[in-house]
Amino acid sequence: MTRLNRFLSAACILLASSLAGIAAAQTPAPLPAAAFPLPLDKKMNMVRCTTCHDAHFQSGGNGMLLRSGDINALCTDCHTLADTASPAAHLDPSTGVLWPGPQYGTLFPRVTDTSQRGFCSNCHQAHGWPDEANAGQDYPSLLVNREENLCFACHDGSPAAKNVIASFAKSYRHPTTDYSNRHTTTEDGVAANFGTSNRHAECTDCHDAHVARADATAPVAPAAWNSIRGVSRIAVTNGAAGTAPAYTYRGPTDTTAPVAEYQLCFKCHSSWTTRPAGQSDLAVRFNTNNPSFHPVEGQGKNLNINVNSFVPGWNALRTTYCSDCHADNDASVRGPHGSQYRYLLKRPYVASGASRTTAATEACFDCHTFATYASTVSSDTVLGYSRFNRPGFEEGHSFHVVKKGAPCYACHDSHASSTKPHLIVTGRVPGLNSYTETATGGSCSPTCHGTQTYRINYAR
Ligand code: HEC
Ligand code: HEC
Ligand code: HEC
Ligand code: HEC
Ligand code: HEC
Ligand code: HEC
Ligand code: HEC
Ligand code: HEC
Ligand code: HEC
Structure with missing residues (x-):
């Protein structure tokens, strides 16, 4: 229960009116219309257990009494994703991979349910996940590991094809593995957060896990891939x-x-x-x-x-x-x-x-x-x-x-x-x-x- 309690205090007690879809992180968007009922607590306008769970019954799904067995649909009911027509590599329901199992510090187990291919739940847990290196804390942003260690789990040659971890082990490199906790999800737009007193370059300073995908045809410089x-x-x-x-x-x-x-x-x-x-x-x-x-x-x-x-x-x-x-x-x-x-x-x-x-x-x-x-x-x-x-x-x-x-x-x-x-x-x-x-x-x-x-x- 401690994990759930922490989730309650950390993420649950948040005003839904401040909901910001990830595609509009800068401008808080109003709660979008629900595809299936996601009741907020009427009195306090909060996310509750029953926002995601139905205490009595779940038709199909993974047995977690969720209001929808499709975890992505559950999450995207409130969080807007940038592009659903051409999904990010990570969110593609047919090619997206499953979390490969505990490594680089986390104990988050392998996701074996193939229906979770391309789901948010390969990187995020709605209740948060305990940070092995910091007793009593969860990893930030409801993630299952911290910073580059999350990405390394797959980008070390398997299941993702390219071994990026090998690049960061070379003599001359971006200092991605050299610093922790300098990058925050609220640092954007403020120059000093990238300056000499807080120098860093995490994977997510250069990549957005919810948007990144391969190009069908290579763009022409200087256009971004x-x-x-x-x-x-x-x-x-x-x-x-x-x-x-x-x-x-x-x-x-x-x-x-x-x-x-x-x-x-x-x-x-x-x-x-x-x-x-x-x-x-x-x-x-x-x-x-x-x-x-x-x-x-x-x-x-x-x-x-x-x-x-x-x-x-x-x-x-x-x-x-x-x-x-x-x-x-x-x-x-x-x-x-x-x-x-x-x-x-x-x-x-x-x-x-x-x-x-x-x-x-x-x-x-x-x-x-x-x-x-x-x-x-x-x-x-x-x-x-x-x-x-x-x-x-x-x-x-x-x-x-x-x-x-x-x-x-x-x-x-x-x-x-x-x-x-x-x-x-x-x-x-x-x-x-x-x-x-x-x-x-x-x-x-x-x-x-x-x-x-x-x-x-x-x-x-
Ligand atoms: C934002 C949506 C959301 C909210 C709010 C939420 N849950 Fe969950 N819960 C989930 C999802 C998704 C899973 C399934 C996790 C998986 O299988 O990857 C889950 C799994 C569970 C499980 C079974 C697995 C485990 O972690 O032990 C229990 C029990 C549970 N939730 C209870 C609760 C309770 C109690 C609350 C309120 C304090 C709550 N949940 C709030 C989404 C939510
Ligand atoms: C009923 C609406 C609702 C649903 C469903 C929902 N969320 Fe959220 N989520 C919120 C709100 C509200 C916040 C707080 C936003 C803020 O602080 O601006 C939030 C915050 C988050 C955060 C940021 C946490 C942090 O520490 O900064 C993550 C990550 C997240 N949600 C992931 C998920 C995932 C994954 C699911 C599906 C399992 C999900 N959410 C389902 C409403 C929802
Ligand atoms: C491949 C891993 C991965 C997957 C899959 C993924 N995310 Fe994330 N998500 C991240 C990372 C990493 C961050 C932290 C970004 C940062 O450091 O700036 C994040 C941050 C977030 C945040 C918080 C943004 C903020 O500004 O605080 C929300 C909300 C969120 N994700 C929702 C989702 C939802 C909804 C899904 C599924 C549709 C999803 N994510 C799938 C890796 C992932
Ligand atoms: C659960 C496994 C998994 C995790 C975790 C993960 N990735 Fe990926 N990622 C993949 C797979 C699989 C692809 C598809 C390309 C491939 O097979 O190499 C991909 C594709 C990408 C691409 C597009 C590459 C291209 O083809 O141009 C980028 C960029 C990327 N990931 C960055 C990240 C970052 C940054 C993180 C951490 C925030 C992360 N990934 C976490 C599995 C993962
Ligand atoms: C989020 C910040 C950030 C971004 C974005 C970034 N870098 Fe860096 N870069 C750094 C940091 C930090 C270092 C380590 C030295 C320093 O502090 O400048 C570095 C070092 C370098 C070096 C080595 C410099 C030397 O003296 O040997 C090169 C070359 C470089 N970056 C190129 C790039 C290129 C090209 C891009 C764009 C694709 C880029 N960087 C984007 C933060 C960043
Ligand atoms: C300083 C910015 C920067 C940082 C930090 C960074 N990347 Fe990249 N990454 C890039 C750029 C730019 C490209 C595209 C280069 C190209 O297509 O020629 C790229 C390409 C990729 C690709 C595609 C490789 C391929 O051959 O198709 C993957 C996967 C990837 N990055 C993952 C990561 C992961 C994981 C991390 C953190 C461990 C990370 N990146 C950190 C800038 C960065
Ligand atoms: C990635 C390809 C690439 C690499 C590597 C490269 N160049 Fe160039 N260089 C170009 C292109 C394209 C032009 C033509 C630009 C123009 O017409 O002004 C150019 C033009 C030049 C010019 C003429 C500029 C002018 O205005 O007259 C010089 C001098 C030059 N390069 C020197 C170098 C040196 C020295 C190196 C190694 C440190 C180098 N280049 C590496 C692509 C490259
Ligand atoms: C002793 C000085 C000197 C050295 C050393 C030198 N350059 Fe140049 N380079 C010049 C001058 C002067 C020009 C201008 C020619 C003109 O007036 O158009 C030039 C022009 C160029 C150009 C423009 C195209 C052209 O006309 O050739 C390129 C490309 C170039 N240099 C590349 C290089 C590379 C690569 C090296 C090293 C292998 C190099 N240069 C070494 C003096 C030098
Ligand atoms: C044509 C090749 C070429 C291109 C394009 C290029 N660089 Fe460089 N860069 C070099 C070389 C060669 C050095 C080695 C040191 C030197 O010659 O001063 C260097 C050095 C650097 C350094 C460390 C030394 C310094 O000047 O501070 C940084 C940082 C850097 N480059 C960043 C960038 C960024 C950012 C871009 C794009 C906006 C870029 N470079 C484009 C060839 C290039």
Whole structure:
């Protein structure tokens, strides 16, 4: 009985007038009309035992004397779900899975009743469930485990196909497993809740378990996949180059276009909130009024780059996701969860201008052709796909990168530049002290030699 008593005090004694459907978490909705009678206590307007149970009789169902054997119908009689026409992966009555059994700390038993496929009851218990690690308490939100441990139960390779837990065990990862109890269901919309005094990134900061599902066809960057829809995000209106944009908070149910991946990242990686010392303000970096940027918020500024300077599938007209670069090194599990490489990159990258041999496995060559940018053994034709490789002249990419061991980092920023074209960066050592673009090429004064000019080998 203690469990029921706790439920009584925690969830039951709540005014039905404050009912907020999960699809409208921000605006309390009136109690929807009941498909079957769900009487509230007339005097106190409360959820009672008899709201869900019929003391005398249940036709069919699981023998729990519920007013409806269909637990989802029981719950959705009061809680609105975002999309019933194309249900979330977890709520699909035909493909949704059943809770696999006690693991990652909880003792909640395996759900064996196959009629509960896709039911709320695989993650929630109407009465709550005891938190093994905190005697006398239930897990929050009537869940059967806390935070990522709930998700790991299925997303460790079985029954869900992708082993996400392996990603979070890697050296560079979102700190999902590092903190508990920082995330709350009421934190949305308040920037300080994501800032330096409460830094965190739980699964539910990036995913909504009631909305997430696979895409029938892959969206085009920066449009968000269905897997990250239904979570709050930060939209931007860009001003002058190098300045922070105007921010608009968009709640979980706000589908105002665009619904973009970068807006999710900006919830924690822009000046909308506070970030650790030294971290870029990514919203300033990707401002589309900057002279150059990787095409995250929109198309880039250098659209006539020869298509052959890109690896097959990429070209200058394309847009990129943050997670085209920041992703698991194991390409079979998508998402910026964790990676064996620093900066949570899909491929390795050394953020230093120091002289070294650039390898074909590095981050940039996921999209830019290694043979064009970092090889001298390539033909003049292949080298010439880059404008900074004038055939017959030892001055361009291949000369610097291979012969002089100058890595991309010495001359380029990985994200953008708010003052220079071509992602050119000044002030790094070794690197460029200054750079000026001209109609036919450009000139620079590097830390390595005196001022030099170059000519481009095809029109910009
Ligand atoms: C919001 C709906 C809801 C309310 C309110 C509710 N229950 Fe339940 N109850 C359920 C559901 C759903 C189950 C079945 C759980 C399952 O099988 O996953 C259940 C199961 C039970 C069970 C059998 C399993 C167990 O946990 O021991 C008992 C006994 C029970 N409820 C008693 C009560 C009492 C007494 C109250 C009032 C204090 C109450 N319930 C209020 C939904 C509710
Ligand atoms: C008669 C209406 C009603 C039914 C049926 C109902 N709920 Fe609720 N539920 C509520 C109300 C009211 C609240 C409190 C909402 C608030 O605080 O704004 C609530 C709160 C919740 C919460 C949040 C608890 C917390 O700690 O924040 C969860 C989760 C939940 N319900 C799940 C369920 C599930 C699962 C079912 C089906 C077994 C269910 N509810 C059935 C009315 C209902
Ligand atoms: C795959 C697991 C899963 C399933 C299935 C699931 N939920 Fe949830 N639910 C969650 C998690 C996780 C949270 C906490 C969200 C957070 O941390 O922000 C939650 C939170 C909630 C809340 C509280 C929201 C708030 O703002 O406090 C309600 C209400 C709720 N769920 C209702 C339901 C109903 C109704 C169903 C079935 C139709 C359902 N859930 C099915 C995982 C699930
Ligand atoms: C009861 C098992 C179960 C639990 C618990 C669970 N999931 Fe899932 N989830 C699945 C299954 C099964 C799929 C369908 C895809 C698959 O088989 O991998 C899925 C799909 C998803 C997807 C969509 C993936 C896609 O195809 O793009 C996301 C995102 C997701 N889950 C996140 C979560 C999060 C976050 C939690 C914890 C709040 C969670 N899941 C808890 C079983 C579960
Ligand atoms: C074209 C590839 C690419 C894209 C797209 C990209 N990044 Fe990066 N990012 C990198 C590389 C490479 C580094 C390594 C460090 C460096 O070069 O400064 C990095 C570093 C970072 C860092 C740590 C260093 C810092 O600057 O604070 C953060 C945080 C980051 N990226 C977030 C993001 C976010 C958020 C997005 C999307 C809004 C994004 N990145 C898009 C390649 C990319
Ligand atoms: C910082 C944000 C963030 C966090 C935290 C996060 N995810 Fe993701 N996740 C994403 C993004 C973005 C994608 C989609 C990437 C894509 O489709 O390329 C994704 C994809 C997924 C997928 C689909 C993978 C596939 O290959 O189809 C699953 C399943 C998933 N996440 C589960 C989880 C679980 C479980 C947790 C917590 C343990 C979690 N995620 C934490 C951002 C996040
Ligand atoms: C809810 C907050 C949150 C969201 C949303 C989020 N992150 Fe993070 N991210 C963090 C935290 C916390 C860290 C750990 C370092 C820190 O505090 O910034 C981190 C670290 C990173 C790093 C490693 C930085 C480094 O210095 O090595 C990258 C890269 C990154 N995130 C990319 C992304 C991308 C891409 C997205 C969007 C798909 C995203 N993040 C969404 C909170 C978040
Ligand atoms: C996910 C694919 C992808 C990756 C990885 C990538 N790039 Fe790019 N890059 C692009 C695309 C697409 C463009 C074309 C944008 C345009 O036309 O302005 C581009 C353009 C550029 C430009 C020219 C920008 C201009 O305005 O002239 C430079 C310089 C550049 N990338 C450097 C790098 C470096 C250095 C790395 C590795 C740290 C890298 N890229 C990794 C996709 C990528
Ligand atoms: C010594 C400085 C330097 C280094 C090192 C360098 N770049 Fe560049 N890069 C430039 C300059 C200058 C331009 C501008 C060419 C122009 O005027 O259009 C450029 C342009 C580009 C472009 C735009 C398309 C084009 O014309 O080729 C890409 C993409 C690019 N660089 C990628 C890279 C990658 C990848 C690396 C590392 C393998 C790298 N660069 C290393 C100086 C450098």
